[in-house]
Amino acid sequence: MKDIIAILENNAKATAKEIAALTGRSTKEVEELIDQAEKQKIILGYKTVINRDLLYNGEEVLAFVEVRMTPQHDLGFDGIAQRIARFPEVRSLQLMSGDYDLAVLISGNTMQQVASFVAMKLAALQEVNATTTHFLLKRYKEDGIILNQDEGTRRLPLSP
C-alpha cells in the first residue's frame, strides 16, 4: 500500500489507472487498496496545496500560538486539546515536547480577529496558563513545496 500512498502524497489527483501503470498493480487492486486506506483512516483526505499569499493577497492572517497548560486529571492534554481542535479558527494543533505544550496554528481575516480569538477563547480556557502569539510574516515553503522557486532542469537535450 505504501507504494500507492507515496504517489498520492505527491499528487492527490493521480487516478487509479495512472497509479496502476506506475506500480505494476492492476487498476482494480489499486482502487481496493485506496479504499482500504481511506477506511483505515490512513488517507484522511485529498487537499490542494495553495500559495495563499497569491490567493488572498495579504487578506489572510495566520498566527502560531504557543500554549502552556496544566494537564487534566486522567485525561492529560487530550481532553483540552480536543476542545481546542473543534474551533474552526484552528488550522492545526500538535502537542509538543519542550518549553510549551500545544502548538496551535490560527487563521483569521484580520490581526484583530486572531488576537481576539486568542484572548477570548484560547487564553480564557481554565487549563491554559499562558500563550505566546507569533504572527506569520512570509511563507517560504508550504507542505514540502518551496514557493517562488524556479529550479528547472538545465540538462542538455541529448547526452551519452
Add this chain to the structure above:
Amino acid sequence: MNDKNAKSTASRILSERVQNLSPSGIRKFFDIIASMDDVISLGVGEPDFVTPWHIREAAITSLESGHTMYTSNFGLMELRLEIAAHIRKLYEVNYDPSNEILVTVGVSEALDLVMRSILDPGDEVIVPEPTYVSYVPCIALAGGIPVDVPTTMENSFQVTAADIESRITPRTKAILLGYPNNPTGAVMTRDAMLEISNLAIKYDLTVISDEVYDRLVYGVEHTCFPSLPQMKHKSVLLGGFSKAYAMTGWRIGYACANADIIEAMMKIHQYTMLCAPIQGQMAALEALRFGETEVENMRLEYDRRRRLMVNGLLSIGLDCVDPLGAFYTFPSIRSTRLTSEEFAEQLLLEEKVAVVPGSAFGESGEGHVRCCYAVSQKEIEGALERIERFIKKFK
C-alpha cells in the same frame, strides 16, 4: 578556404588516431533539436533530479571555508576512506584507501586512465555490445583494439562466457563490462559474472567493471564484480556519483584495484589532471555520508517511471526487454523497417521526440533506439503518444 583544402589541412595537422575515431552518433541531432521548440527528449543520459540540497550546501560551505586548493593526487583521504567503507558495506570488498583507490574526474577519466595503464599497442579488449559510447574510443585512443561481442534482444542483451571465450586470442588483455548497462538496461546475474571470472583466471585477463549504475537496479540485486572469488586482484572497479546521487556535472568518480594498477593510473592522472576538483570531492564526501535516503527515493521514482515507459512501449507495439537496471529502455523499432538513425531523425522532425539511435552503441544496437525514462511522468506519457502516432504510419 574551400572544404577540400580544409580537409587536407586537417589531415596534415590531426593525428591519425583521432582521425580514425568515429564521430559521435548523436552530434547531428543536437543541431536539429536546437532549431525546434516543444521537443520531448528521451535522449538524455543523466538524472532529471538536481543534486540533493544537503550535498550542494556542503559544497557551498566548503567554498566558504576556503577549500580551494589541490588535493592529494589520489583524492582527499577522507573521501577515499568513505569510498572504502561504502564498498565494504555494500559488497563486502575491502580496498585499502591509501593505495587501492583513486578519485577521478568522473568514471570517464577513470576509464581512460585504466586503458592507458594496461594497454600496449595492439592489445585487445573484449567489449560486449551494444556498448556505452566511450568504451571503444577509449580503448582505441590508448592504442588497444576493441573486440566486440554482440548481444541481442532475443537473449535479453546478456553476454555469455562462451561468446567471450570464442574471441579470446593471445593478444587479449582485458574484458570490459558495463552493468547495469547503458544503453540496454540489462543487469548481469551473479552466475554469469562467475563464468566470466573463471575466464579471467584461465586466461589471466583483467576485468574492468564499470558499475556507475550499481545503485539503480529494480527487483534484482547488483553483483559487484570484484566481490567474486579471487576477483578483487584481477579486476578494476569503476564507480561514481553521477547517477545514484544525481551529480553528473560535478564530475567525480573513482577506480578501485590492486595497488600496482592504481599506482599506474595515478601516474597518468597526476601528470594530466593532478587531482579531481576539490568542491566535487567535498560534495561526494557529503553524498556518501548522508545521501542514502535520497538515493533510495530517486531509485523508487525511476522504478515507477520504468514501469510506465516499458508498459507504454509494449502497448503501442514496440517490443522491449524489461530493463532491470540503469534508466534506459532499448526497444526494437524493426517493425517500422527503418534504420535506427532514420527512425530517430524522422521521429524528431515529425513528432518532436528525441531518442538515441541504437547504432550509436555499436552495430548490434541497430534496429533499436535508446529511450531514457529519467524524465517526468508527463513527458513519458506525451512522448509515448507521439511515438504511437509516428509508428502507426508504418503498419
